[in-house]
Amino acid sequence: GQQLNQSPQSMFIQEGEDVSMNCTSSSIFNTWLWYKQDPGEGPVLLIALYKAGELTSNGRLTAQFGITRKDSFLNISASIPSDVGIYFCAGHMNYGGSQGNLIFGKGTKLSVKP
Amino acid sequence: DTGVSQDPRHKITKRGQNVTFRCDPISEHNRLYWYRQTLGQGPEFLTYFQNEAQLEKSRLLSDRFSAERPKGSFSTLEIQRTEQGDSAMYLCASSESGRDNNEQFFGPGTRLTVL
Numbered sequence: 001g002q003q004l005n006q007s008p009q010s011m012f013i014q015e016g017e018d019v020s021m022n023c024t025s026s027s028i029f030n031t032w033l034w035y036k037q038d039p040g041e042g043p044v045l046l047i048a049l050y051k052a053g054e055l056t057s058n059g060r061l062t063a064q065f066g067i068t069r070k071d072s073f074l075n076i077s078a079s080i081p082s083d084v085g086i087y088f089c090a091g092h093m094n095y096g097g098s099q100g101n102l103i104f105g106k107g108t109k110l111s112v113k114p
Numbered sequence: 115d116t117g118v119s120q121d122p123r124h125k126i127t128k129r130g131q132n133v134t135f136r137c138d139p140i141s142e143h144n145r146l147y148w149y150r151q152t153l154g155q156g157p158e159f160l161t162y163f164q165n166e167a168q169l170e171k172s173r174l175l176s177d178r179f180s181a182e183r184p185k186g187s188f189s190t191l192e193i194q195r196t197e198q199g200d201s202a203m204y205l206c207a208s209s210e211s212g213r214d215n216n217e218q219f220f221g222p223g224t225r226l227t228v229l
């Protein structure tokens with residue numbers, strides 16, 4: 001089945017640093033989404049991307065839909081303590097019999113540097 | 115609060131018992147999805163409704179699992195004869211219809227523990 005490779009698996013941040021994570025796939029997607037999940041809660045939608053090459057911002061977050069439609073990245077600028085959590089990429093395709101489901105990566109866990 | 119709600123938030127049951135979870139989507143959303151999430155993994159798709167019609171089911175949805183959305187509003191997910199491997203977070207999401215709208219909004223989840 002389709003898989004999304006998300007990297008890095010985990011990273012430590014210091015307040016004020018910029019953070020970057022990415023997601024790659026062997027399949028083409030027509031939508032990329034980025035979610036953040038806090039412990040014990042459901043994922044919260046951060047950014048949705050619909051066109052190859054699209055660059056979209058949401059406050060300090062910026063995400064891009066790769067030209068090949070097989071990858072996406074998320075940047076967080078000037079990180080703050082509440083950015084800690086797990087970030088998931090998710091892809092959607094409207095073909096191959098799949099109408100509804102999102103395919104998720106395994107997540108990037110952001111923690112505060114000790 | 116007009117977001118997706120799920121009930122209960124936590125459920126502990128003994129192996130072999132049946133459990134049922136409820137999801138109330140965002141009111142104007144006619145698409146509803148169920149996902150399962152285990153520790154260290156992203157959510158995995160289980161099934162999808164458009165209004166009351168169940169349009170897609172994953173191979174993960176074994177015969178012991180059944181989902182309904184009888185009036186096109188809330189949905190229930192039932193697991194019969196639970197097994198320890200069913201322990202997971204069960205997430206519900208909803209979205210508006212529309213070919214290009216794939217923005218799914220998630221509820222807080224139901225954490226199931228099977229002893």
